[in-house]
Amino acid sequence: MARLKLHNSLTRGKQDFEPIDPSHIRIYACGPTVYSYAHIGNARMAVVFDVLSNVLRTLYPRVTYVSNITDIDDKIIAASQKTGETIDVITKKYADIYNADMRSLGVQAPDIQPRATDHIPHMIALIEELIENNHAYAADGHVLFDVPSFPAYGGLSGRNRDEQIAGARVEVASYKKDPADFVLWKPSTDNEPRWDSPWGFGRPGWHIECSAMAAEHLGLPFDIHGGGADLKFPHHENEIAQSCCAHGDKEDLSSFAKYWVHNGFVTVNGEKMSKSLGNVTLAHDLVKDHAGETLRLTLLFAHYRQPLDWTEKSITQSKKTLDRLYQNLRDVADVTADDTAEFPPSVMDALCDDLNTPKAIAALLALAKEAVETQSPALKAQIIAAGNVLGLLRQNPEEWLGYAVSDDSVDATKIEYLLQQRTEARTNNDYARSDEIRDELTAMGIAIEDTAEGTLWKKI
């Protein structure tokens, strides 16, 4: 069986994946902060880690994939103040929309989807531990992580402290002992969300929730920690600092998570898509206009660490590629899949090579072509199995291609009538009439195919 290799941000290289416990793989990916709709960049992360967890599941007997919802954050508070909706309403609304949109993209729900606000006691306990270990200090109702107490700080993002402080746009609050210190806990006013704590009523800082939830649901150290590339600094760097200083080895950054996997950005016109730039394309809008599977393939068409430029053209191409695959599947409709066939090695090799989805898709296309040529039961099963891991080809080919229409968006009776008229015209060599009918059908959004067994129609 192929050996999984992953690019580990911690070591900046591709390396063999050596599980901490081969009988149980544990993976955590930073999920969304729910104050607005997810954009396609957020979706990329969800799709990438969905595929990664699928790959792990085919390789190992047990996998626990945790991806959180952050439902306490200053941006949520700001959204609440702006819209007048309560925090609970906002976070529930956008968490539900996020999950629904991701489901449309074929993303399976993570095994565990913890919410930050369900883990305040865990965070407080973690902070207390850091204070006890002299890695954090309370000041002015805040608790701050003492960065100089952790000399290994900066190892993930590869920056040393002296360099980054010079010229960095760090606002140094008066209560900070060191400019790089970051907030673990901060005071809340009466109209902000607040929890009682040893340091007064307040709320957690941005990074502590992931440290607390990962430890709670996976235990330390765990195998893989993931997220978008922009989380590397400061979010993941700070998670490592908190977790290593509280529970792990202060010399060993991998004592929190062994492998760090970061997906690249989705860009628009070559520029990063981000909420702050305002050039976002929302997953929620895209799923209205395109099949989720098409969007998913578009995201998988580039290697996960490469930037991906989001264009209508790329969506069209994915759609056509899926059409081809479904067409191939339709061409082996009469073949009974041989479910004892092994997972296709060419696809697995590609996926095991640092999740090379473009290569895996190419391998899948080759398999599909071969399956049609050979009408092989084993190949058919392999296509379906590969599709499943990629989260593709889960639909009925007839329906995908429009040969079977389950809704009443077309008038089948009328189409059949017109086709009958056309067949008659053709029999009489009345091709003018025949073409006229075809034009009429085209105008109705119906394409026709003349085959030896008669004329087929499909919705386009």
Added chain:
RNA sequence: GGCGCGGUGGCAGAGAGGCUAUGCAGCGGAUUGCAACUCCGUGUACACCAGUUCGACUCUGGUCCGUGCCUCCA
């Protein structure tokens, strides 16, 4: 300023020290009344300049260009 990533055929996008993915589009052909569907065939592409090598698109150094991070960000 510091750290990082990338420049591959018309487009998208893998890959690799010599065996030149894949998809889409284009072109030619088969099939068709004409189409559509399908099938077959078809493209000396690796930013630039040096170097290493028998041989580099792939390694090394430099140049140019693009882009990302440096406490809002997937």
